[in-house]
Amino acid sequence: MQGFQSHTGVMMPLLRDNVDTDVIIPSREMRTVSKTGLLEGLFAPWRYLQVDERVPNTDFPMNQSSFNGASILLAGTNFGCGSSREHAVWALMEAGFRVVIAESFATIFFNNALRNGLLPVALSREALIDLMEWCAIDPQVHRPTVDLQTGTVEAGHQQIMFEMASDARTMLLSGLDEIGLTEQNRDAIETFENQDRQRRPWIYLDQR
Amino acid sequence: MPETLFDKLWRAHEICQLSDQQSLIYVDRIVLHERTGSIALASLAARGRAVRQRRHAFCTMDHIIDTTPGRNDNTRMPGGRDFIIATRTAAQEMDITLFDINDPDQGIVHVISPELGIAQPGATLVCPDSHTCSLGGLGALAWGVGSTEATHALATSTLRVRRPGNHRIEFVGDLPAAATAKDMILFVIRELSAAGGAGQALEFAGAAVRQLSVEGRLTLCNMATELAAFTAVIAPDQTVFDYLKGRPYAPTAAYWQAAETHWRTFFSDPTARFDHETTLSISHLKPQLSWGTSPQHSMDWDATIPDPEQAGDAVTRDAWRQAQRYMHLQPRSRLSDYRIDAAFIGSCTNSRLSDLRMAGDYLRRSGFRVAPGVKALCVPGSGRVKRAAEAEGLDEVFRSAGFEWREPGCSLCFYAGGEHFDEGARVVSTTNRNFEGRQGLQVRTHLASPLSVVASACAGYLTAAGPH
Numbered sequence: 001m002q003g004f005q006s007h008t009g010v011m012m013p014l015l016r017d018n019v020d021t022d023v024i025i026p027s028r029e030m031r032t033v034s035k036t037g038l039l040e041g042l043f044a045p046w047r048y049l050q051v052d053e054r055v056p057n058t059d060f061p062m063n064q065s066s067f068n069g070a071s072i073l074l075a076g077t078n079f080g081c082g083s084s085r086e087h088a089v090w091a092l093m094e095a096g097f098r099v100v101i102a103e104s105f106a107t108i109f110f111n112n113a114l115r116n117g118l119l120p121v122a123l124s125r126e127a128l129i130d131l132m133e134w135c136a137i138d139p140q141v142h143r144p145t146v147d148l149q150t151g152t153v154e155a156g157h158q159q160i161m162f163e164m165a166s167d168a169r170t171m172l173l174s175g176l177d178e179i180g181l182t183e184q185n186r187d188a189i190e191t192f193e194n195q196d197r198q199r200r201p202w203i204y205l206d207q208r
Numbered sequence: 209m210p211e212t213l214f215d216k217l218w219r220a221h222e223i224c225q226l227s228d229q230q231s232l233i234y235v236d237r238i239v240l241h242e243r244t245g246s247i248a249l250a251s252l253a254a255r256g257r258a259v260r261q262r263r264h265a266f267c268t269m270d271h272i273i274d275t276t277p278g279r280n281d282n283t284r285m286p287g288g289r290d291f292i293i294a295t296r297t298a299a300q301e302m303d304i305t306l307f308d309i310n311d312p313d314q315g316i317v318h319v320i321s322p323e324l325g326i327a328q329p330g331a332t333l334v335c336p337d338s339h340t341c342s343l344g345g346l347g348a349l350a351w352g353v354g355s356t357e358a359t360h361a362l363a364t365s366t367l368r369v370r371r372p373g374n375h376r377i378e379f380v381g382d383l384p385a386a387a388t389a390k391d392m393i394l395f396v397i398r399e400l401s402a403a404g405g406a407g408q409a410l411e412f413a414g415a416a417v418r419q420l421s422v423e424g425r426l427t428l429c430n431m432a433t434e435l436a437a438f439t440a441v442i443a444p445d446q447t448v449f450d451y452l453k454g455r456p457y458a459p460t461a462a463y464w465q466a467a468e469t470h471w472r473t474f475f476s477d478p479t480a481r482f483d484h485e486t487t488l489s490i491s492h493l494k495p496q497l498s499w500g501t502s503p504q505h506s507m508d509w510d511a512t513i514p515d516p517e518q519a520g521d522a523v524t525r526d527a528w529r530q531a532q533r534y535m536h537l538q539p540r541s542r543l544s545d546y547r548i549d550a551a552f553i554g555s556c557t558n559s560r561l562s563d564l565r566m567a568g569d570y571l572r573r574s575g576f577r578v579a580p581g582v583k584a585l586c587v588p589g590s591g592r593v594k595r596a597a598e599a600e601g602l603d604e605v606f607r608s609a610g611f612e613w614r615e616p617g618c619s620l621c622f623y624a625g626g627e628h629f630d631e632g633a634r635v636v637s638t639t640n641r642n643f644e645g646r647q648g649l650q651v652r653t654h655l656a657s658p659l660s661v662v663a664s665a666c667a668g669y670l671t672a673a674g675p676h
């Protein structure tokens with residue numbers, strides 16, 4: 001997985017609540033058993049007027065030149081709700097996004113983001129609006145810096161703090177692979193299983 | 209120290225604490241489907257890994273497969289055949305139990321997990337699917353994960369999990385005859401909002417919950433994800449134990465007594481502390497219908513559609529406007545002013561035998577038929593549900609009333625580029641998501657109970673069943 005330390009980039013505002021994973025990457029856009037090939041499908045229902053012909057909707061920020069090269073996304077509450085599809089994270093990353101700043105996140109999306117090196121940053125509504133206003137002056141020039149080490153979003157003279165649990169921070173900073181980490185607990189897992197087999201033998205179907 | 213039901217489930221599976229926020233949790237059962245499970249299995253194979261406890265992993269075909277009679281690996285979804293074949297090959301290579309297209313036990317993942325006894329009280333279960341929380345209805349600790357986490361669970365029999373908060377939602381009063389478990393959960397989402405359970409393990413409690421059948425409890429817990437909750441649980445009781453007895457993967461006779469004794473320890477201690485508590489009175493609960501594009505846009509079936517001008521803040525006002533534009537609805541009108549084009553009974557929310565009976569009984573009693581011009585479908589959740597329904601003659605009831613009777617699967621619950629409702633169609637549906645485009649391009653979905661769906665199908669417009 002890709003590690004994350006600090007990132008400066010163009011921010012694309014999408015200040016809506018409950019942006020769901022069906023909108024981020026519709027099921028019909030996931031055509032292969034793969035984590036890639038999702039770029040065109042990202043936000044397809046909002047990004048295109050005619051989905052099949054890919055006719056761009058110029059009202060949607062992704063289709064506006066001021067947000068060219070955007071790598072930070074801003075949204076409202078409960079971002080990434082709905083389906084558990086990790087494709088939502090993969091599609092955002094394929095399009096170059098490294099950070100999503102939102103008022104809150106759906107749990108599965110949040111976990112998926114952490115596991116792929118996409119930084120989910122939760123900020124208050126007021127902070128979101130301040131940030132949006134600063135970026136709106138000139139999105140290509142007013143580019144926020146998101147620093148995981150210090151837990152801050154820097155936007156001009158404002159410095160906004162954000163929280164990140166220490167274990168999630170460590171994982172993101174190092175880009176460590178979780179399966180590898182968990183292997184270090186192999187003995188504890190086996191001890192648990194041996195005791196549990198006595199307590200709940202019916203769970204262990206290999207004995208049937 | 210007094211513990212909640214969730215605390216007990218957590219403690220029983222906590223191998224160790226990894227940090228002050230995160231624990232390593234033992235995963236008893238992993239269930240996969242061809243949509244996201246295929247990727248989890250492929251990632252595992254790419255790492256050269258095996259399934260650590262292959263008897264604890266199960267896979268079904270439900271999302272992509274066709275639900276028309278005589279189906280095979282061909283499906284209308286672009287690339288769908290590849291998902292089916294990739295899943296089958298991977299499941300065979302990993303030597304895990306697969307319920308393939310024509311297996312008599314095939315069905316929607318969250319319908320077969322309880323009915324085959326794969327999900328059990330006091331056990332953990334994960335699946336790369338957000339509606340895994342359904343299984344909390346049995347008293348299991350079950351939650352949806354992404355594909356990467358599913359790979360981790362397959363490889364290690366564990367997950368690294370952040371401990372959620374505890375939130376008890378207590379229903380007060382008896383459920384009125386015209387209302388169902390589906391109406392209860394739509395009501396909860398409407399009251400608490402689509403983010404109202406964020407970061408929490410919900411516990412549904414109260415006499416009305418204890419009176420629900422296991423199938424009703426599964427419906428109730430199914431939509432916890434629509435509250436952004438980590439999961440939901442209901443304390444297991446005799447109703448659950450009776451339901452599970454004799455199911456293929458449930459404890460065998462030799463272990464049954466010990467299992468039941470163990471299961472009986474899973475309840476919230478009377479003095480246990482919850483981070484949040486919500487009390488909802490349901491004595492006068494009316495059938496609920498959704499009007500907008502989020503499940504929180506739900507209301508009493510006969511209420512008036514809200515006016516964005518009256519919204520509390522600008523973001524809500526814009527959201528209501530956008531939803532009403534998409535849904536082609538006028539503020540302050542009533543849902544019964546709108547004709548429907550289609551009606552759908554199915555999905556992991558409402559495709560079990562009791563759901564089909566509920567709708568079938570309405571057709572039998574009323575003698576009504578589907579209104580002209582309305583496309584109506586009934587898709588049983590599993591092979592077992594389908595056969596049981598047919599044994600009662602329900603297939604004939606549905607067919608002769610004008611419903612199509614399908615093979616089990618997710619079917620038109622979601623649109624993946626294959627089968628869909630007509631562009632712009634207004635659909636009344638027993639499913640769980642009314643998101644834009646969920647059931648087809650520009651399709652307008654209204655969420656409802658099986659009873660309201662069948663009543664609307666026969667009326668030709670949005671309505672609820674019962675005396676009114």
Ligand code: SF4
Nearest residue numbers: 339555556618621622
């Ligand atoms: S029935 Fe619908 S909600 Fe349920 S698992 Fe299938 S696609 Fe998902």
